[in-house]
Amino acid sequence: MAKPKSEPTTPQTRRRSLSDPFAAILAPPPNESQSDRDRRLKAEANAKKISDNIDELLKQEKADKKKKQVVKVLLLGQSESGKSTTLKQFQLMHTPAAFAAERIAWRSVIYLNLVRSIIRILDAVSPTPTPEPAPRQSISSASSDSPDIPSNDFSNVPPIPQAQYEYFKTVLAPLFGLEDKLIGALSAPDEDEAVRLGPLPSKSSSSSTSSLGSAKEKNATNGKVGGEFTLHTTNNWKKKAFSFGSFRGKHAMSNSATGDIPTGWWEDPEDPCHVLGKCRGAMLELWGDGDVRSVLEARRVRLEESSGFYLDEIDRITAMRYVPTDDDVLRARLKTIGVVEHSFLLSRGTSRGVEWKIYDVGGARNQRQAWAPYFEDVNAIIFLAPVSAFDLVLAEDSRVNRLEDSLLLWKSVVSNKLLAGVNIILFLNKCDLLQAKLDAGVRLNDHMVSYGDRPNDYDSVSKYFRNKFGLLHQQYTPNKDRELYIHFTSVTDTKATHTIITNVRDIILKGNLKEIQLI
Numbered sequence: 001m002a003k004p005k006s007e008p009t010t011p012q013t014r015r016r017s018l019s020d021p022f023a024a025i026l027a028p029p030p031n032e033s034q035s036d037r038d039r040r041l042k043a044e045a046n047a048k049k050i051s052d053n054i055d056e057l058l059k060q061e062k063a064d065k066k067k068k069q070v071v072k073v074l075l076l077g078q079s080e081s082g083k084s085t086t087l088k089q090f091q092l093m094h095t096p097a098a099f100a101a102e103r104i105a106w107r108s109v110i111y112l113n114l115v116r117s118i119i120r121i122l123d124a125v126s127p128t129p130t131p132e133p134a135p136r137q138s139i140s141s142a143s144s145d146s147p148d149i150p151s152n153d154f155s156n157v158p159p160i161p162q163a164q165y166e167y168f169k170t171v172l173a174p175l176f177g178l179e180d181k182l183i184g185a186l187s188a189p190d191e192d193e194a195v196r197l198g199p200l201p202s203k204s205s206s207s208s209t210s211s212l213g214s215a216k217e218k219n220a221t222n223g224k225v226g227g228e229f230t231l232h233t234t235n236n237w238k239k240k241a242f243s244f245g246s247f248r249g250k251h252a253m254s255n256s257a258t259g260d261i262p263t264g265w266w267e268d269p270e271d272p273c274h275v276l277g278k279c280r281g282a283m284l285e286l287w288g289d290g291d292v293r294s295v296l297e298a299r300r301v302r303l304e305e306s307s308g309f310y311l312d313e314i315d316r317i318t319a320m321r322y323v324p325t326d327d328d329v330l331r332a333r334l335k336t337i338g339v340v341e342h343s344f345l346l347s348r349g350t351s352r353g354v355e356w357k358i359y360d361v362g363g364a365r366n367q368r369q370a371w372a373p374y375f376e377d378v379n380a381i382i383f384l385a386p387v388s389a390f391d392l393v394l395a396e397d398s399r400v401n402r403l404e405d406s407l408l409l410w411k412s413v414v415s416n417k418l419l420a421g422v423n424i425i426l427f428l429n430k431c432d433l434l435q436a437k438l439d440a441g442v443r444l445n446d447h448m449v450s451y452g453d454r455p456n457d458y459d460s461v462s463k464y465f466r467n468k469f470g471l472l473h474q475q476y477t478p479n480k481d482r483e484l485y486i487h488f489t490s491v492t493d494t495k496a497t498h499t500i501i502t503n504v505r506d507i508i509l510k511g512n513l514k515e516i517q518l519i
């Protein structure tokens with residue numbers, strides 16, 4: 001600001017101000033009267049006030065923009081609850097071109113799921129099967145002093161005849177080599193365990209009272225039998241998963257702009273489609289074999305219910321030119337390690353739209369310590385509880401019933417003070433499997449004594465679960481005004497899930513974001 005006339009000036013300051021063109025222009029006229037000076041100072045003060053206001057508004061707008069245009073949704077729930085499948089449904093709905101372009105990359109995962117199912121059958125019907133963990137008889141609480149529960153005792157169930165077993169083992173032997181090859185294709189040598197085997201379902205691993213996992217469980221060992229393939233946070237595996245042998249590195253992905261799917265992989269002798277084609281007949285024979293099915297049933301190995309089940313589609317999937325359908329991709333199983341982010345822009349009428357960020361986390365106990373940092377600025381949580389799992393135990397700790405783990409996890413999420421202002425949407429998931437299980441005569445009461453003698457049908461059981469989860473929320477939420485939204489879901493069902501996602505989107509926008517005037 002220019003100096004008032006009356007202020008004393010040294011020759012030095014005068015010299016400096018005269019050498020500055022701005023100062024020269026802004027300098028008061030040499031003969032300025034007192035009233036002119038007052039008027040000028042008032043005008044300058046007003047101008048400064050206006051300029052400061054504009055600066056403040058710009059700052060506010062920038063901060064608002066940042067806050068307003070991103071909606072963050074966290075998918076939570078135990079391992080195999082359906083989080084990644086829900087994320088795939090969001091992708092299929094909002095970025096269908098990208099989803100279609102990636103379908104071909106899932107071919108290797110689907111092959112691996114199928115090959116592992118065959119290997120699991122061979123193991124289960126063998127004279128020396130790996131015992132399956134027995135379902136826990138009743139749900140109490142997952143405490144460190146839970147008694148060890150025995151594995152299903154296979155010794156009193158005879159295996160299939162030795163000759164038959166040897167025959168299947170011989171004709172299906174190439175699948176063991178293929179399994180290794182597929183793991184190699186999905187793993188990246190330059191990355192640290194991009195895809196690897198998960199922990200063995202352990203009978204002796206430490207049990208934690210915290211459903212959010214313990215540090216000890218972080219160091220779970222990797223193993224092969226019964227282990228699972230895991231997906232790291234990077235998506236690089238998708239680029240590598242398509243091609244083998246001479247095709248390695250070529251045509252890695254479809255062209256998402258044109259929708260063109262790469263072709264010609266069947267000309268590569270290294271491609272897995274050839275081994276699969278050769279073993280197709282034997283795979284069909286194994287899965288269709290009456291003796292095999294009886295032993296599986298007697299040994300309580302229910303593959304139909306397990307993740308990545310493609311045994312009813314062997315013919316289609318082992319065809320040389322097989323390209324996964326959307327439905328195949330939704331059913332493919334790859335365990336998540338770390339946190340995977342997916343973002344998309346949701347347009348709202350003529351406005352620019354809102355950016356959504358969906359975070360998919362690993363749900364196994366040794367993954368849960370990675371969740372907390374995401375609680376800080378999340379707008380909504382979709383919690384998935386697989387209600388069909390009432391008779392199953394955790395892969396990472398066979399002393400803990402899966403439904404019990406879900407209830408404990410739910411309790412710790414709804415009672416979390418950091419999440420008090422966050423919308424929570426509960427997906428009681430895998431309802432299709434729940435219905436099939438109840439129809440097959442599996443009784444909830446055998447695993448959850450508190451169910452008493454209520455009818456063992458889908459309506460009664462689902463209502464019971466809804467009340468159970470609802471009550472825990474009511475009891476433990478630090479925010480009594482929070483409304484809980486509960487959906488019965490089968491997230492592999494695209495049509496139904498897209499309707500639910502639309503509904504959930506509206507809930508999140510209308511409810512949670514009303515405060516920041518998004519709508």
Ligand SMILES: Nc1nc2c(ncn2[C@@H]2O[C@H](COP(=O)(O)OP(=O)(O)OP(=O)(O)O)[C@@H](O)[C@H]2O)c(=O)[nH]1
Binds near residue numbers: 081086430431432
């Ligand atoms: N039948 C049926 N299968 C489902 C449903 N939801 C998920 N699945 C399948 O269950 C398996 C596990 O689902 P994911 O989405 O990978 O589970 P997740 O919660 O991401 O598991 P982690 O990554 O280990 O935390 C996949 O093969 C899915 O296709 C469902 O509602 N019904």
Ligand SMILES: [Mg+2]
Binds near residue numbers: 335362363
């Ligand atoms: Mg996952």
